[in-house]
Amino acid sequence: MPGSWVGSKGGPSELGKLTSARGGRRWLQRPALRLDITTPGGHSLGMAKASELRRMPKRTYEARVPRLRAALVQMQVALQHAPFPVILVIAGDEASGKGDVVNVLNGWLDPRGVETIAFHEPTDEERERPTMWRYWRSLPPRGRLAIYAGGWHADALADDPRTPREMSEFDAGLRRLAHFEGLLADDGALIVKIWLRLSETEQRARLQELEADESTAWRVSRDDWKRNRDYRRLDLLASRMRRTTQSASAPWHVIPAADPRTRNVQVAELLLREFRTHVRSATRLPGRTAPAAVRALRPAGLRRLNALRLDQHLSESDYEAKRDKWLGRLNGAVREAAAQGRSIVWVFEGWDAAGKGGAIRRLTSAIDARDCRVIPVAKPTDEEKAHHYLWRFWRHVPRAGRVTVYDRSWYGRVLVERIEGFCSEAEWRRAYAELSDFEEQLTGHGIIVLKFWLHLSKEEQLRRFRHREETEYKRHKMNSEDWRNRRKWEEYEIAVGDMLALTSQRHAPWHLVAANNKRFARLEILKVSCEQIAAALGGD
């Protein structure tokens, strides 16, 4: 029942108007002009040439605008309670009026529900993180609309690739953008991408027009004229960009921009229509679903888990003899990484009471605390819940040369969320690829990713639970959830196995640690970390 997420203010009546065709006609003006939507390939073939379109008379425009504005504001009221954000990209040819359209929309919409985002030159905080970081941090929460002036696509086009090598980098970057949009769309976001189109002649006419008017002449630079002379090449590039970032869930809409009034009306009508369609298909807010029986996707992972020798042991004297040596090495390795501007991300997962906290304490004692953050991953905050599940992890990606330790991590998606039904089967199934891709972006940026699964026998966990309950200052660590998770041990084993099998990548492999003996586990983590950091640094 898609209407169930509609709250009290604004109420179901407005949504009814949006969702029912009958009501919709009452306030949504039927598009009078055919919207030229690109073919699946993103080509502008079949598009009526903008110059052929008749100009919209001022009177017609002024008669239509009030109803459009009312409809847009109604849309915003409905959006407030919607389980998805709206991402509106306004991109287009030079001088096609992208900025004007953004301003017009901002004037028509209630500014309280909209945010306009434009990417200027990356700041140093942005440059020190993977490319996508600044796009992630800009994303609107559910129930909000963000207008992207130029979008992430403008960044890609600004690279202006020419050589075959640059071209293939360009394509790779675009595929990454397409993937990003796919992620957001899968999470329910409505993505409306608009390309404002001018022909070469129209562009020239528009530039002349801007130059002739004193109040707009400053907007035309020599570069603009250069781009007009270079129209054909840039047009091919833009069309290649649209083709590569084209998808069913985030298609490009090419709108002729020669007549500003027609352009403005078409943009608004397209947004309204897309919103109306999306509302119909949008599902409820993510909530708990009945989890299905847990069956292994990749039994090899479970076999790997069960093959781990848990009886590995280290005596206290052995441990003390070796610990300081490895702590010293780790300190050196982390400093060497920092000197090279390389960041390190540690991921700790493991059974309850497997000793993650102690291992992290030991590890971080060798690192300059000023450059190190430990992120305990527990229940998300409400700001985090209103975003894509990866948003809260992107937030904490370290700057160049810094360290982030995640105590539990994004893998919650395929562990607790899978077992407890906090997300749907489709969601956790596709998460394996999403998580691997996230880590690939980290390692691709030079971040060293170290992932540990602390493994325990069921008997050892019981012993530790009992010990915690008996020890006064450890009692706070236990709660009923721990016992409940324990009862689902076998299901978790399967989920862990799948995680190992499906997300162990060359650049970010899973390290299984036998944790029945804490000393052995801690030393093992130190050793593996040193080796992996050295290998990553040596590999450059």
Added chain:
Amino acid sequence: MPGSWVGSKGGPSELGKLTSARGGRRWLQRPALRLDITTPGGHSLGMAKASELRRMPKRTYEARVPRLRAALVQMQVALQHAPFPVILVIAGDEASGKGDVVNVLNGWLDPRGVETIAFHEPTDEERERPTMWRYWRSLPPRGRLAIYAGGWHADALADDPRTPREMSEFDAGLRRLAHFEGLLADDGALIVKIWLRLSETEQRARLQELEADESTAWRVSRDDWKRNRDYRRLDLLASRMRRTTQSASAPWHVIPAADPRTRNVQVAELLLREFRTHVRSATRLPGRTAPAAVRALRPAGLRRLNALRLDQHLSESDYEAKRDKWLGRLNGAVREAAAQGRSIVWVFEGWDAAGKGGAIRRLTSAIDARDCRVIPVAKPTDEEKAHHYLWRFWRHVPRAGRVTVYDRSWYGRVLVERIEGFCSEAEWRRAYAELSDFEEQLTGHGIIVLKFWLHLSKEEQLRRFRHREETEYKRHKMNSEDWRNRRKWEEYEIAVGDMLALTSQRHAPWHLVAANNKRFARLEILKVSCEQIAAALGGD
């Protein structure tokens, strides 16, 4: 009842141990060494010279550490449910082991509840905002501990002032820091500031010791030796810093640092003791209190409000004739400000239905939407609620050359929060100075602050409420709160009057706008904005 905010996990039993002296003795080791706390002036007079202290034998240290660690972790458990954050500053003389102490504490504490913050060179995102912005954004939420390595004080000392002029700037900066700490302390934060102290001889010995060991030799630079030769001057400077940032709620604690073991134990014990004392005095989580009868603090404000002529009117034709001219001027003024790297902050306050939304829409239509954000101020998110009430406004302070429009603002503190008892009387009373100070920091950084109160007669509001209820697409704007606020009209008038009288400053005056006629109000806002921006730019 200070125990009432203790949640289920960790539970009242731990807190009992922290708060009751009897229980406390069971796990909090009584400090064996006298802690040398500075005199109110921040002088280190009366401090035992570190060299006179006997070194703590390794055996004693190792016997004490486990109990200290247990106590620290217990403290963290209690802190999780506490209504305040803990800000621990570890500053000190060169080579006094600030980094070591931070690392040791991080090793002893459960890293899941701590964050270590060190201020490196400001990033460009930081440089483009008022100095305090980076400190504000680093603040921990309630229930969390942040360790500041060097604190904001290290930034101040790094300026290394020498001339009288630099000295007076140094002092001014320090007073700002003291004020900042006062704000946080008033909000309940526990602030523990530690200065690790080495005498000139001890410092020399320590540098030699570090240089002699291959694994630490890299930590000693030529600058360190230079600072040792310059010890007397730097010592005076540090002591001046401590004196100026000394206060009852955020005093400096000077700890001799010559013996690392004694130093570590003293730091941990001091933190524990301060926490225990603070818990006893901490009040409940901020919640609704019974509001007192509303009486004017400054009747002059109310008189100014009532003196405003509300019958000012503009005909539609007059409005249309003038509007575009002023929109054009505003566009020019905002671009000119941006060209000079000056940001603009608009603050809109006013009665319900006074037309804030429409005025903002008109205003922003003249500004490039790519550089402009509208922040609607409604209920804070849970992350925002866990911070000082100003934190959510600091978050959105614009970068150089950008625009932020606040639709309602920090003045909620002295309006709705005062009237509805969302904060205590002491809180809203001191807010007038806090808000003025916040704006002073903005204007001091070159940000242009424009504040508007949209004034309405009670009759006109009623007319608009009825109109909204009768107009289908406006109905969503009305709810029961609007009617409730209206019943408190006279109380709000008094609060508005006090706000006008107490927060109108030369650099950020209140502009009263007669809003019974929307056209008049909108044009007035455009005019005043243009004039004020021009004045601010001309004044440079």
